[in-house]
Amino acid sequence: MAELFESLPFENLYWSQMETLPRTELRALQLERLRRTVERVHELPMYRDFFAQNPVSDADFQEPEDVMKLPFTTLADLREQYPSGLWTVPRHMIARVAIQNGFATAFTRQDMDAQADTVARFLYADGVRSNSLVQISHAFGRSGMAFALQTGVDTIGAASVPATNEIYAQPRNSETGFVTGDSVGETLDETLTFLETFRVETLCADAEVVLALCSHAHETGRKMTLRMVHTPATANGIALRYLLQKDYGLKVFLNWAHPAFYGAGMAGECYLQDGMHLQEDRFWFELLSPETLLPVPDNTPGELVVTDLSHEAQSLLRFRTGTLAVMNSTPCPCGRTGRRIQILR
Numbered sequence: 001m002a003e004l005f006e007s008l009p010f011e012n013l014y015w016s017q018m019e020t021l022p023r024t025e026l027r028a029l030q031l032e033r034l035r036r037t038v039e040r041v042h043e044l045p046m047y048r049d050f051f052a053q054n055p056v057s058d059a060d061f062q063e064p065e066d067v068m069k070l071p072f073t074t075l076a077d078l079r080e081q082y083p084s085g086l087w088t089v090p091r092h093m094i095a096r097v098a099i100q101n102g103f104a105t106a107f108t109r110q111d112m113d114a115q116a117d118t119v120a121r122f123l124y125a126d127g128v129r130s131n132s133l134v135q136i137s138h139a140f141g142r143s144g145m146a147f148a149l150q151t152g153v154d155t156i157g158a159a160s161v162p163a164t165n166e167i168y169a170q171p172r173n174s175e176t177g178f179v180t181g182d183s184v185g186e187t188l189d190e191t192l193t194f195l196e197t198f199r200v201e202t203l204c205a206d207a208e209v210v211l212a213l214c215s216h217a218h219e220t221g222r223k224m225t226l227r228m229v230h231t232p233a234t235a236n237g238i239a240l241r242y243l244l245q246k247d248y249g250l251k252v253f254l255n256w257a258h259p260a261f262y263g264a265g266m267a268g269e270c271y272l273q274d275g276m277h278l279q280e281d282r283f284w285f286e287l288l289s290p291e292t293l294l295p296v297p298d299n300t301p302g303e304l305v306v307t308d309l310s311h312e313a314q315s316l317l318r319f320r321t322g323t324l325a326v327m328n329s330t331p332c333p334c335g336r337t338g339r340r341i342q343i344l345r
Contacts, residue, residue, distance in 0.1 A: 010127035018281045030064040033309035073319045078103035086314040098144030100259040106313040115262045119152025122268020126253040130157035137163045137205035144263030188216040207240040214248040233343040275340030
């Protein structure tokens with residue numbers, strides 16, 4: 001993918017020293033944070049019976065891989081604890097709640113700072129700077145993605161301009177699967193005029209929205225000011241990314257997160273676009289066989305399982321995301337030391 005853009009429009013810089021932390025130091029940090037997570041959640045209703053039957057102490061965790069001694073958490077478990085059964089802090093410490101798919105995710109002020117930091121990492125890695133102008137087209141509703149992206153933009157110090165409405169591309173039976181006509185809430189012409197007026201160069205949006213905008217601009221002879229796009233690594237994002245880069249000259253970066261955690265920023269690409277770097281100081285990631293629930297080696301498909309390492313308001317143990325991915329542990333030339341994943345579905 002990187003061969004499409006041999007020269008970078010920005011420098012390869014790091015937002016946080018955690019992105020380049022040596023693996024030995026990272027593992028020590030992960031172990032300490034894992035112990036504190038276990039301490040934080042052992043009295044939660046969802047885990048209380050397990051820990052009553054399986055008492056543990058810090059001595060039971062000598063390496064991060066000892067997370068395998070802990071129970072799995074599922075989406076059904078989260079829904080059973082709705083609305084506040086997962087909270088590990090008093091109500092007065094809760095600063096924000098996001099709701100999606102029948103469960104709630106709570107944040108303290110410290111969590112919101114951590115969320116902003118993790119989002120800033122992948123945005124900064126992909127060229128967002130303090131002089132950038134960014135538009136977020138995701139809805140600022142109960143879901144936390146748009147708020148998470150906004151906190152990252154604000155933390156970097158970039159300027160943001162609002163979307164008049166959330167922009168949807170309506171499905172249809174065609175080669176791409178998406179229309180290039182009017183969007184919901186405003187026409188694509190109105191959206192393009194807005195982007196041109198403010199000379200927006202960076203867009204956070206679903207890939208199908210970007211395709212609709214680019215296709216309409218091409219059909220109507222309009223020149224877009226966009227240079228970079230940040231899009232979730234959904235099936236559509238993965239499928240459409242190469243087309244958007246090849247046909248419209250955009251640099252399209254993938255990012256991944258699950259709404260049960262920070263909503264955005266858990267993994268994101270560097271400029272090489274060779275897998276998304278995992279934010280391993282804040283989460284412990286396992287890749288397990290869905291059948292045996294045992295670890296699989298690099299470059300072998302498995303289910304992504306995530307344990308919180310620093311979420312203060314609520315922490316999940318070994319949450320089964322249902323996401324199928326492959327892991328790459330080889331060092332990345334960009335200098336970031338986090339392992340990389342590629343989402344399969």
